[in-house]
Amino acid sequence: MQIHSPIPDLRLALRKRGRVVFVPTMGNLHAGHIALMTAARTHGDTVVASIFVNRLQFGPSDDFDLYPRTLQEDCDKLAAAGVDLLFAPTESDLYPEPQQYHVEPPESQNQLDGEFRPGHFRGVATVVLKLFNIVQPQAALFGKKDYQQLMVLRNMTRQLALPIEIIGGETVRADDGLALSSRNGYLSAAERAEAPRLQRLLQHIGTAIGAGETDFARLERDATAELDQHGWKTDYVAVRRQADLQLPEAGGKHALVVLAASRLGAARLIDNLEIDLPDGR
Ligand code: PAF
DSSP states (O other), rough: EHHHHHSSHHHHHHTTOOOEEEEEEOOOHHHHHHHHHHHHHOOOOOOOOEEEEOOGSTTTTTTTTTSEEEEEHHHHHHHHOOOOOEOOOOOHHOOOOOOOOOOOOOOSSSSHHHHHHHTHHHHHHHHHHHHHHHHSSSSSEETTSSHHHHHHHHHHHTTTSSSOOOEEOOOOOOOTTTTTOOGGGOHHHHHHHHHHHHHHHHHHHHHHHHHHHHHOOHHHHHHHHHHHHHHEEEEEEEEEEETOOOOOTTOOOOOEEEEEEEEEEEEEEEEEEOOOOOOOO
């Protein structure tokens, strides 16, 4: 696997590479990332990964300084996964001058994580557009665990007419259902044992909706109360339309997704569950 840090080196290495498939990451790679790398291989000729902890998407009280940086282990994992090129820029490679132009996601995304992490999606969209311009891939993969992020990036790509296919990768989970995340490393042993409750509650909501429950607000309230009883601090549990993450209309025929973000100790965990109603209820 080739590793490039300066942008001109990467551009040179990417000449005549056929269809380039790109997987941007912030490193500290786990099996979820590796599943994206493996899937990327089936979508093109050259798989490019990037590792960059993007300051722009962290708020002042977020974990930018704490965020685990494990470049050597990550390189070993990417090489073993058959990734062709790694782009691992330094901060001054990517931001040689203060970034003054930004991608501003629409007002409709100032909800869910957009509400609780102001400026987060602006930072994500800006760095991803910049990475897209550097790598110039034909396809890019993002995990569905960051469901709203995937939607913001899909919409950005479509609205700005970028010639890039955006592909969502399924969430990879531990045996007990916890979605893999770099932030799981912040959990103590007791918190790690508690953490699968989040996905269990989403499953419970999915089952209730599948059985005909239509009082989504009550399901959201009950799940929040149960989390809070077990020491979590919940930002949101929300049943939304899969298509645009807006509130479902009463009696509407929408494919739904339930999304949640809650803090357990030092970790802010997010997860979601798609609910496809077979009868389109
Ligand atoms: O999902 C992530 O790891 C990051 O938000 C991304 C897409 C690499 C942008 O920094």
